[in-house]
Amino acid sequence: MADIDTFLDLVKHSDNIVFFGGAGVSTESGIPDFRSTDGLYHQHYKYPPETMLSHTFYEQHMDEFYRFYRDKMLALDAQPNMAHIKLAELEQAGKLKAIVTQNIDGLHQKAGSKNVLELHGSVHRNYCQHCHKLFSAEYIKNSTGIPHCDDCGGTIKPDVVLYEEGLDNDTVQQALYYISHADMLIIGGTSLVVYPAAGLINYYHGHKLVLINKSSTDMDSRADLVLHEPIGQVFAKITL
Template sequence: MTDIEKFVDMVKNSDNIVFFGGAGVSTESGIPDFRSTDGLYNQHYKYPPETILSHSFFMDNTEEFYRFYRDKMLALDAQPNMAHIKLAELEKAGKLKAIVTQNIDGLHQKAGSQNVLELHGSVHRNFCMHCNKFFDAEYMKNSTGIPKCDACGGIIKPDVVLYEEGLDNDVIEQSLYYISHADMLIIGGTSLVVYPAAGLVRYYRGHKLVLINKSSTDMDSAADLVLHDPIGEVFSHVKL
C-alpha cells in the first residue's frame, strides 16, 4: 500500500477529522507562501515583510504598509484548489469537523467550508479604527493611499493578526477543543514554526496524525504518516 493509499484509507475510516493548515495550502492557488525560496520573505522591499506586517509598522508607516498589503496580501482573484475543495466535501459528508487555518485568504470558505477557524484573521474583514464600520476586501483593493472610512474618515485596519498582536482567545479555545477531540488530525502546508499557532497541534491525542508538507517539520517524527507531495495532489485521491 502506498502512502497516498494509506492516507485515503485513514480518511475513509475516520469520522472526526480536523485539518490544520498553513500557507502551503494556498500556493497551488497562486498565493505565495512566506518561507519558500520564492515566498514573500525572499522578495525585496524597502523593509522586510515581517517588519511591514507588524503592528508598530502599521501604526507608524500606514501608507507603506498598505502599498505592500494591496500588492501582496489581497489575492482576490485566487480560486480554491483541490485541497480546499476536498476539505469542503469532507465537511459536507460529516467526516471533517473543523478547519484550523493560519491563512487569511478566505479560500476555504470560497470552496464551501463552513466551520473555519482563522487563527490569523481574514483580509475579507476590515474595520474602521474609529467607528468600527465594516469594509470588504474589494473596498480595500480599490482604495488608494491610506484607506479611510466613508462614514467618519477614520483609518481602516484589516482584521488580520499582525506581528506583535495576540491571537483571538475564542478562536484558540475552539481550535484546541476540535484538535484535542479529533480521531484524525491532518496537518498540511505548514512548516510549524509560527507560534503560538503551531503549538496547538500538540494537543492532538489520537493515533492518526498525518503531515502533508513539501519540506520536513519538527513534528515529522511524531506523525503516523508523512507525505512530501503537493497537498492538492494528495487530496485529489480522496473519493467520497
C-alpha cells in the same frame, strides 16, 4: 504510493477529522507563502515582509504598510484548489468537523467550507478603528493611500493578526476543542514554526496524525504518517 493509500484509508475510516493548515495550502492557488524559495521572504522590498506586517510598522508607516498589503496580501482573484475543494466535500459528508487555518485568504469559505477557524483573521474583514463599520477586501483594494471610513473618516484596519499582536482567544479555544477531540488530525502546508499556532498540535492525543508538506518539518518524527507531496495532489485522490 503506499503512503497515499494509507492516507486514503485513514480518511475513509475516520469520522471526526480536523484539518490544520498553513500557507502551503494556498500556494497551488497562486498565493505565495513566506518561507519557500519563491515566497515573500525571498522577494526584495525596502523592508522585510515580517517587518511590514508588524503592528509597529502599521502604526508608524501606514502608507508603506498599505502599499505592500494591497500588492501582496490581497489576491482576490485566487480560486480554491483541490485541497480546499476536497476539505469542503469532507465537511459536507460529515467526516470533517473543523478547519483550523493560519491563512487569511478566505479560500476555504470560497470552496464551501463552513466551520473555518481563522487563527490569523481574514483579509475579507476590515473595520473602521473609530466607528467599527465593516468594509470588504475589495474596498481596501480599490482605495488609495491609507483607507478611510466613508461614514466617519476614521482609519480602516484589516482584521488580520499582525506580528506583535495576539491571537483571538475565542478562536484559539475553539481550535483547541476540535483538535483535542479529533480522531484524525491532518496538518498540511505549514512548516510549523509560527507560534503559538504551531503549538496547537500538542493538544491532539490520537494516533492518526498526518503531516502533508513539501519539505520536512521538525514535527515529522511525531507524525504517524508523513507525505512530502503537494497537498492539492494528495487531496485530489480522495473519493467520497
